[in-house]
Amino acid sequence: MFSSFIFAGTYSGLTLLAGQTEAPPKVISPVKTISPQGPTGQALASLAADCPNSLVLAGAQELVYRGTFQEDFLSSQVQHARTWRVESRNLVMAEDRGFKVASFTQIRPKELRLPGSPVKDTTPRVEDSGAPAGYVVISSINPNGQCQSLEKRKRPVSLEGIPLRENSLFVGLPLDSAQAIEGWKSQEAGHPDWNWRLAGREGVQGTRCVVLEGTQTPPEWEKPRADRPTWRRKALAWISSTTGMIHRLEKTYERRDPARDYISLRTTYRVELDSTLGYPGQLFEDRKREVLLAFQTQEDTLALVDETNRNPRAFDALVRQISTHLSDNPSTPYRASLQGVLRKIDLAKKGELVTAVEDEPAGSEPVSGPALGKIAPDFLVPSMDKSGTVSLKNWKNKPILLLFYHPDSPSAISSLAFANEMARENRGKIQVLGMTVLSNPRRVSAQKEAMKLVFPLVDGSGLKISYALDSTPKWYLLDAAGIIRSVQSGWGDEMKGDLIRETQNLLNTR
Numbered sequence: 001m002f003s004s005f006i007f008a009g010t011y012s013g014l015t016l017l018a019g020q021t022e023a024p025p026k027v028i029s030p031v032k033t034i035s036p037q038g039p040t041g042q043a044l045a046s047l048a049a050d051c052p053n054s055l056v057l058a059g060a061q062e063l064v065y066r067g068t069f070q071e072d073f074l075s076s077q078v079q080h081a082r083t084w085r086v087e088s089r090n091l092v093m094a095e096d097r098g099f100k101v102a103s104f105t106q107i108r109p110k111e112l113r114l115p116g117s118p119v120k121d122t123t124p125r126v127e128d129s130g131a132p133a134g135y136v137v138i139s140s141i142n143p144n145g146q147c148q149s150l151e152k153r154k155r156p157v158s159l160e161g162i163p164l165r166e167n168s169l170f171v172g173l174p175l176d177s178a179q180a181i182e183g184w185k186s187q188e189a190g191h192p193d194w195n196w197r198l199a200g201r202e203g204v205q206g207t208r209c210v211v212l213e214g215t216q217t218p219p220e221w222e223k224p225r226a227d228r229p230t231w232r233r234k235a236l237a238w239i240s241s242t243t244g245m246i247h248r249l250e251k252t253y254e255r256r257d258p259a260r261d262y263i264s265l266r267t268t269y270r271v272e273l274d275s276t277l278g279y280p281g282q283l284f285e286d287r288k289r290e291v292l293l294a295f296q297t298q299e300d301t302l303a304l305v306d307e308t309n310r311n312p313r314a315f316d317a318l319v320r321q322i323s324t325h326l327s328d329n330p331s332t333p334y335r336a337s338l339q340g341v342l343r344k345i346d347l348a349k350k351g352e353l354v355t356a357v358e359d360e361p362a363g364s365e366p367v368s369g370p371a372l373g374k375i376a377p378d379f380l381v382p383s384m385d386k387s388g389t390v391s392l393k394n395w396k397n398k399p400i401l402l403l404f405y406h407p408d409s410p411s412a413i414s415s416l417a418f419a420n421e422m423a424r425e426n427r428g429k430i431q432v433l434g435m436t437v438l439s440n441p442r443r444v445s446a447q448k449e450a451m452k453l454v455f456p457l458v459d460g461s462g463l464k465i466s467y468a469l470d471s472t473p474k475w476y477l478l479d480a481a482g483i484i485r486s487v488q489s490g491w492g493d494e495m496k497g498d499l500i501r502e503t504q505n506l507l508n509t510r
Contacts, residue, residue, distance in 0.1 A: 048180035052244040059094030067271030073373040134164035294337035351406040435460030
């Protein structure tokens with residue numbers, strides 16, 4: 001079905017059958033074996049002989065992975081679990097000097113439950129929460145499986161959240177059998193290197209696979225600090241002995257809160273290769289056109305949001321471009337990615353789409369938003385009511401309701417009015433705090449005066465990364481210890497009822 005393979009042979013003298021010859025990638029220095037467990041001696045040498053040292057893919061190929069993503073909140077204050085079904089489509093596009101892979105991940109709710117309870121939780125699902133849909137990710141893949149995003153402006157990727165923007169279906173392969181025996185590293189932008197070793201051999205759906213074990217551990221994991229959380233990631237990858245493609249992948253993320261020796265959050269991502277298809281001629285071109293348009297309009301939308309003086313008509317031009325495509329071209333499995341871009345554009349026009357750009361290399365800490373059971377990040381931000389700064393510590397030992405909002409958003413009036421109602425009815429019991437993402441004191445103060453708001457407003461525009469703001473309004477309900485009890489995105493009657501109920505439950509259990 002496939003006319004040619006993109007990569008063939010080993011790294012030395014690597015030939016790209018799509019066109020030209022490319023210099024071998026930088027040799028990755030071997031590392032010591034991760035742990036004393038695992039195969040040794042002849043068994044390890046046999047595994048190393050089976051482990052491929054190059055990735056073999058075909059142009060016009062689509063890899064579809066399906067599985068689950070699960071979050072387990074394990075702190076002493078909150079124990080909760082929730083699970084989603086995952087589908088990741090990966091379209092391989094041949095280039096003159098290699099290949100690119102376009103990835104689009106979708107999620108569906110599976111169930112939400114309390115540990116030990118057969119009753120399903122009725123918490124609003126992800127797609128009902130008002131958060132933007134998944135992103136299209138296009139990456140260049142080098143011969144040993146390492147990815148590099150082709151985003152124009154690099155944006156932080158959360159390690160804790162649902163992996164919608166992370167292409168994790170390729171792993172770095174060893175350069176040769178000697179490196180496979182010793183163990184090797186692979187790089188990931190903004191995070192510590194992955195340390196890999198051979199762990200065994202196992203068949204997956206009739207395919208002979210070598211099992212790789214990887215760990216990614218920042219220094220703070222072994223030497224925890226009292227002023228910030230620490231984390232680590234583990235991975236098991238079942239790769240084909242002949243192609244280097246992943247047939248099954250399990251990734252686990254674990255977090256420990258500051259000054260704690262137990263795991264407070266664990267996320268598990270499990271997927272398996274469900275289908276590998278090659279699309280001839282026009283069928284491939286239809287898919288390629290759709291996913292490239294989704295990526296380009298997504299990038300253009302995010303760039304417009306980043307601009308200080310953006311032209312609203314530019315959003316309308318993007319909508320027309322997508323609408324023309326939708327009406328003139330046949331639908332493909334990537335049609336949902338374009339619908340997701342349209343949703344982002346709608347949020348951007350309302351001033352509710354918030355982006356964060358990674359201007360500096362990330363350190364060893366994950367770029368992640370706060371989650372249930374996690375202590376809310378403290379901050380020191382300017383007050384929009386008066387001179388001076390405001391911190392969460394100003395309301396120590398008191399529950400807090402944070403509202404992140406944009407003053408010019410259509411939902412601002414109704415969400416601020418509700419927050420004002422909550423502040424009046426729970427005066428002395430809970431502190432409501434308005435976190436504007438627009439640094440315009442005159443505009444914010446005028447709105448507060450016109451609406452007769454009784455709660456303080458502060459500049460929250462610098463908290464886009466630490467509070468994972470991809471849209472507004474967004475609500476965080478904190479208990480008296482600063483632990484997050486509820487996270488809600490968007491606005492509507494159902495959410496209003498949820499916030500009232502959760503606030504009363506919090507006050508009744510104090």
